[in-house]
Amino acid sequence: MSSVSHTRGHSDRVSRGSGMIARQIGMRADRAEAIRFAGMLHDVGKLGVPTKVLQKTGVLTEEEYAAIQLHPMRGLEIVREIGFLNEALTGTMPALVDAFVAALRREGWELPTLPAVPLDREMVTAQDHDDPTAPLRVVETF
Numbered sequence: 001m002s003s004v005s006h007t008r009g010h011s012d013r014v015s016r017g018s019g020m021i022a023r024q025i026g027m028r029a030d031r032a033e034a035i036r037f038a039g040m041l042h043d044v045g046k047l048g049v050p051t052k053v054l055q056k057t058g059v060l061t062e063e064e065y066a067a068i069q070l071h072p073m074r075g076l077e078i079v080r081e082i083g084f085l086n087e088a089l090t091g092t093m094p095a096l097v098d099a100f101v102a103a104l105r106r107e108g109w110e111l112p113t114l115p116a117v118p119l120d121r122e123m124v125t126a127q128d129h130d131d132p133t134a135p136l137r138v139v140e141t142f
Helices: 003-024 029-040 044-048 062-069 071-079 083-090 095-107
Strands: 123-126 137-140
Touching: 003 029, 003 095, 044 071, 062 071
Parallel strands: none
Antiparallel strands: 123 137
8 A cells, every 4th residue: 555545534534524513513514514525634734744754664763753743743834824724723622523533423534445465566564543453454666
């Protein structure tokens, strides 16, 4: 699985979960939609992180780790001026987590499926960072 497709899938899942939270806490439909968009953009700050760091499979150096740690602040700077995302900027409040758990119980959550990989490619194990309880899977390297 490529880093790009995994990142896109992650953003899709965060977007869906964000919308579920917004509906669970009773946000108006237009505001819930804005939160869903914010979920899609939650990792936009990774634009400021070098691709080689994002795709690195080994241990990160202190500088690489710092670049990753700063991506939420970079994302905030990027989306700060987008007026309809105001609620998303405070989206880390402890009640939203409870709402997400309740929404999961009500609506469920379907885990993504990985595409089939030809047997003649190099394979590695990987774990979905959206679901650390999921078993390791064998994926194709690029």
